[in-house]
Amino acid sequence: MKYELTAAREYDMIALGRACIDLNATEYNRPMEETMTFTKYVGGSPANIAIGGSKLGLKVGFIGKISGDQHGRFIEQYMRGVGIDTSNMVVDKEGHKTGLAFTEIKSPEECSILMYRQEVADLYLAPEEVNEEYIKQAKILLVSGTALSKSPSREAVLKAVSLAKRNDVKVVFELDYRPYSWNSPEETAVYCSLVAEQADVVIGTRDEYDVMEGKEGGKNEDTISHLFNHSPELVVIKHGVEGSYAYTKSGETFRGRAYKTQVLKTFGAGDSYASAFLYALISGKGIETALKYGSASASIVVSQHSSSEAMPTVEEIEQLIAERPVIEAI
Numbered sequence: 518m519k520y521e522l523t524a525a526r527e528y529d530m531i532a533l534g535r536a537c538i539d540l541n542a543t544e545y546n547r548p549m550e551e552t553m554t555f556t557k558y559v560g561g562s563p564a565n566i567a568i569g570g571s572k573l574g575l576k577v578g579f580i581g582k583i584s585g586d587q588h589g590r591f592i593e594q595y596m597r598g599v600g601i602d603t604s605n606m607v608v609d610k611e612g613h614k615t616g617l618a619f620t621e622i623k624s625p626e627e628c629s630i631l632m633y634r635q636e637v638a639d640l641y642l643a644p645e646e647v648n649e650e651y652i653k654q655a656k657i658l659l660v661s662g663t664a665l666s667k668s669p670s671r672e673a674v675l676k677a678v679s680l681a682k683r684n685d686v687k688v689v690f691e692l693d694y695r696p697y698s699w700n701s702p703e704e705t706a707v708y709c710s711l712v713a714e715q716a717d718v719v720i721g722t723r724d725e726y727d728v729m730e731g732k733e734g735g736k737n738e739d740t741i742s743h744l745f746n747h748s749p750e751l752v753v754i755k756h757g758v759e760g761s762y763a764y765t766k767s768g769e770t771f772r773g774r775a776y777k778t779q780v781l782k783t784f785g786a787g788d789s790y791a792s793a794f795l796y797a798l799i800s801g802k803g804i805e806t807a808l809k810y811g812s813a814s815a816s817i818v819v820s821q822h823s824s825s826e827a828m829p830t831v832e833e834i835e836q837l838i839a840e841r842p843v844i845e846a847i
């Protein structure tokens with residue numbers, strides 16, 4: 518089954534949210550206390566998804582606020598270098614800093630992220646910095662849940678979503694739950710539900726839907742029966758190595774399996790999955806194939822050191838789908 522998008526727009530996807538820095542432990546298989554060197558990459562979930570999409574050949578733009586310093590310039594130059602339109606990335610003038618994500622790789626199964634996100638520039642994106650003329654040129658607007666965690670970025674997201682809906686731009690909402698940015702899970706539930714109910718496509722892990730629903734151990738059937746009473750037409754629920762499901766409002770369910778891989782670290786899976794899943798949808802490949810693309814891209818990125826730099830090409834994804842066995846039910 519194919520997912521219909523508005524044809525012929527300047528941008529396949531415009532992503533909105535944080536563009537930050539990942540500092541990934543260079544010496545892995547040890548705790549962060551014993552890690553002395555880190556390798557710098559562009560990071561931040563929506564930036565990673567934009568980079569992944571651009572590497573796959575999509576025409577991508579980005580809306581966000583970056584710090585007015587060396588880190589902000591590094592991010593903008595890197596994103597422009599991979600082909601992303603950065604004309605709507607605003608430079609902060611009030612001394613706010615770039616968010617940092619230090620990653621700890623203790624073992625392939627035991628990874629964690631330590632985020633430094635106090636007073637970060639990305640959460641100062643203001644509604645007046647979101648431009649209708651720009652958004653209306655996209656097929657898809659991708660918004661990240663973390664951008665809802667504080668004002669004024671929260672209002673910037675709400676404005677962008679309403680501009681997208683007014684201009685037939687499909688809204689894709691990536692739940693992207695990062696507890697460091699929020700005051701409380703209750704606050705997360707309020708704002709994520711508000712946007713999920715207005716979105717056309719929602720993507721998240723089972724745990725992220727649980728936070729949005731304010732419960733533990735939620736069932737996919739309950740999630741979709743609620744969301745399909747509102748705007749969403751397509752809901753993707755990821756279950757880690759057990760794979761993922763895509764549900765359509767018209768009643769179909771598709772299952773994606775994870776591919777066997779040599780895991781180096783587990784982060785980066787979600788962003789690489791989203792970029793390749795959306796690439797396939799935008800390319801008209803159908804939902805079942807989009808699940809394969811997402812899973813294949815994630816299996817490549819978890820075997821490598823970074824999230825952004827490791828994003829694969831279409832050829833790498835297609836080769837992996839053709840050759841690699843899937844992980845059967847666990």
Ligand SMILES: Nc1ncnc2c1ncn2[C@@H]1O[C@H](COP(=O)(O)OP(=O)(O)O)[C@@H](O)[C@H]1O
Nearest residue numbers: 755756757758760761775786787790812815816
């Ligand atoms: N250990 C793994 N090996 C292979 N693929 C994986 C692994 N972990 C995750 N994936 C793939 O990445 C996708 C997203 O991972 P998941 O952990 O659910 O999301 P997130 O990274 O957002 O928490 C999964 O649906 C699966 O296809």
Ligand SMILES: O=C(O)C[C@@H](O)[C@H](O)C(=O)COP(=O)(O)O
Nearest residue numbers: 560561562784785786787788824
């Ligand atoms: O999103 C962030 O700010 C951190 C990311 O850049 C980092 O690479 C990461 O955690 C990605 O993990 P994912 O969400 O599982 O793809």
